[in-house]
Amino acid sequence: xxxxxxxxxxxxxxxxxxxxxxxxxxxxxxxxxxxxxxxxxxxxxxxxxxxxxxxxxxxxxxxxxxxxxxxxxxxxxxxxxxxxxxxxxxxxxxxxxxxxxxxxxxxxxxxxxxxxxxxxxxxxxxxxxxxxxxxxxxxxxxxxxxxxxxxxxxxxxxxxxxxxxxxxxxxxxxxxxxxxxxxxxxxxxxxxxxxxxxxxxxxxxxxxxxxxxxxxxxxxxxxxxxxxxxxxxxxxxxxxxxxxxxxxxxxxxxxxxxxxxxxxxxxxxxxxxxxxxxxxxxxxxxxxxxxxxxxxxxxxxxxxxxxxxxxxxxxxxxxxxxxxxxxxxxxxxxxxxxxxxxxxxxxxxxxxxxxxxxxxxxxxxxxxxxxxxxxxxxxxxxxxxxxxxxxxxxxxxxxxxxxxxxxxxxxxxxxxxxxxxxxxxxxxxxxxxxxxxxxxxxxxxxxxxxxxxxxxxxxxxxxxxxxxxxxxxxxxxxxxxxxxxxxxxxxxxxxxxxxxxxxxxxxxxxxxxxxxxxxxxxxxxxxxxxxxxxxxxxxxxxxxxxxxxxxxxxxxxxxxxxxxxxxxxxxxxx
Numbered sequence: 001x002x003x004x005x006x007x008x009x010x011x012x013x014x015x016x017x018x019x020x021x022x023x024x025x026x027x028x029x030x031x032x033x034x035x036x037x038x039x040x041x042x043x044x045x046x047x048x049x050x051x052x053x054x055x056x057x058x059x060x061x062x063x064x065x066x067x068x069x070x071x072x073x074x075x076x077x078x079x080x081x082x083x084x085x086x087x088x089x090x091x092x093x094x095x096x097x098x099x100x101x102x103x104x105x106x107x108x109x110x111x112x113x114x115x116x117x118x119x120x121x122x123x124x125x126x127x128x129x130x131x132x133x134x135x136x137x138x139x140x141x142x143x144x145x146x147x148x149x150x151x152x153x154x155x156x157x158x159x160x161x162x163x164x165x166x167x168x169x170x171x172x173x174x175x176x177x178x179x180x181x182x183x184x185x186x187x188x189x190x191x192x193x194x195x196x197x198x199x200x201x202x203x204x205x206x207x208x209x210x211x212x213x214x215x216x217x218x219x220x221x222x223x224x225x226x227x228x229x230x231x232x233x234x235x236x237x238x239x240x241x242x243x244x245x246x247x248x249x250x251x252x253x254x255x256x257x258x259x260x261x262x263x264x265x266x267x268x269x270x271x272x273x274x275x276x277x278x279x280x281x282x283x284x285x286x287x288x289x290x291x292x293x294x295x296x297x298x299x300x301x302x303x304x305x306x307x308x309x310x311x312x313x314x315x316x317x318x319x320x321x322x323x324x325x326x327x328x329x330x331x332x333x334x335x336x337x338x339x340x341x342x343x344x345x346x347x348x349x350x351x352x353x354x355x356x357x358x359x360x361x362x363x364x365x366x367x368x369x370x371x372x373x374x375x376x377x378x379x380x381x382x383x384x385x386x387x388x389x390x391x392x393x394x395x396x397x398x399x400x401x402x403x404x405x406x407x408x409x410x411x412x413x414x415x416x417x418x419x420x421x422x423x424x425x426x427x428x429x430x431x432x433x434x435x436x437x438x439x440x441x442x443x444x445x446x447x448x449x450x451x452x453x454x455x456x457x458x459x460x461x462x463x464x465x466x467x468x469x470x471x472x473x474x475x476x477x478x479x480x481x482x483x484x485x486x487x488x489x490x491x492x493x494x495x496x497x498x499x500x501x502x503x504x505x506x507x508x509x510x511x512x513x514x515x516x517x518x519x520x521x522x523x524x525x526x527x528x529x530x531x532x533x534x535x536x537x538x539x540x541x542x543x544x545x546x547x548x549x550x551x552x553x554x555x556x557x558x559x560x561x562x563x564x565x566x567x568x569x570x571x572x573x574x
Contacts, residue, residue: 221275
């Protein structure tokens with residue numbers, strides 16, 4: 001670089017001095033600049049949820065972005081792309097951007113959530129429902145932090161903070177000299193996705209001993225949910241529930257293989273889709289089986305429906321019911337067996353029943369068992385969560401992670417995670433209680449500490465949880481040909497009979513749900529100067545050219561002055 005600059009200087013002084021000085025000097029200054037900078041940075045962004053449910057719109061309504069970046073420190077955010085880091089994020093800052101009609105909001109997340117303090121993770125989890133409840137036309141994106149994006153954020157933050165300087169001259173000077181960033185998305189405007197099919201799966205184990213056997217239905221929804229679909233991995237809600245259901249299918253298929261252990265109950269397994277959208281898959285499955293067919297296990301003797309939801313952590317289990325079971329009923333038998341197994345075999349587990357009536361006035365149902373309760377089928381949900389309003393059930397923070405660790409300051413830095421030991425314990429507890437009901441062991445005098453399943457389940461559960469959390473499972477991303485559906489169908493087919501798919505599409509005239517595309521895009525951050533810089537640069541160039549023109553026109557006059565100044569004084573003669 002410097003050799004090239006020296007050649008330019010040499011050529012400049014060999015030719016006409018004024019012309020080369022005017023033309024080549026700016027080029028040389030640019031050439032030898034010691035601060036080359038990245039002109040653009042490309043990164044992936046994930047848009048906030050956009051969907052309609054029962055005619056009510058949720059989330060952001062826009063996907064187009066082409067505006068200059070600012071941080072919340074700036075006084076004016078109108079038509080600007082507001083950058084926010086999760087570490088500094090607050091709902092008040094988000095509302096400030098919306099009130100000032102920001103052009104967009106980009107929330108920067110750390111690549112490793114375990115580096116975030118638990119209080120920040122919990123705070124964001126609780127804010128996610130509020131973000132979705134506020135419908136906005138402002139595009140809202142999430143991006144994973146890297147070195148370049150962090151550098152852009154810090155430079156933008158410095159530029160935004162300087163706007164509050166007390167001196168107008170300082171603001172003007174900084175505005176003219178600071179670097180800015182133009183944020184541009186490469187995708188198109190979002191539009192509704194037509195004919196999207198939500199897929200559910202069913203399989204069964206047929207009992208022995210007659211045609212009119214009671215049926216036990218085991219249900220878990222597989223889709224995940226969070227403020228951004230492409231970041232929704234749903235490790236605990238409801239990856240853990242699906243893992244338990246698949247493990248129960250494996251365990252009981254072995255028992256139903258042998259005549260000595262072939263029970264007098266039909267077991268019907270249902271993996272539902274659209275669970276996070278008011279259980280649309282379950283709703284259509286019930287309609288198909290109860291209203292549109294003459295032959296279905298659901299139309300016969302249903303002992304009870306057990307829904308599995310969020311079972312991967314905690315030291316408590318709650319049986320959520322819409323109507324307390326009557327003594328002597330099969331559902332009451334399961335309740336007592338769960339209590340017996342928890343008391344006799346897992347003393348560290350706190351088991352309780354939570355009664356909550358179905359509120360049809362709510363926009364969405366609380367638990368999946370309420371879909372069955374509306375159709376007068378005895379059902380309940382088993383979960384380690386005491387309330388359906390827990391933030392973990394719909395958060396992008398619900399991901400597969402390591403156990404909590406401590407940082408140098410002694411703070412716990414891991415967010416929500418699936419504890420395989422507790423997931424395995426809960427699976428065994430449920431399997432033991434279910435087996436005691438199926439084989440009527442209590443009435444046969446079997447002790448409460450009798451263990452039917454003695455094998456280790458952690459390795460099997462770990463592989464299933466790892467697979468489920470390897471990709472986001474938001475309902476908008478899982479179509480009928482996705483690997484999630486295909487793998488679930490294959491897994492169920494290994495252990496169950498009559499595995500079938502069930503599809504649900506929104507009604508064209510009055511759609512129950514509407515999904516939108518453009519949920520994942522590429523964003524470019526271009527380094528730009530503000531508009532005032534162009535004006536200032538034009539003034540400087542004009543002044544420079546004016547001075548050069550004056551110097552050329554009066555070159556002889558300036559040359560004589562220069563000679564008189566630089567000519568050495570004549571020495572006196574003696």
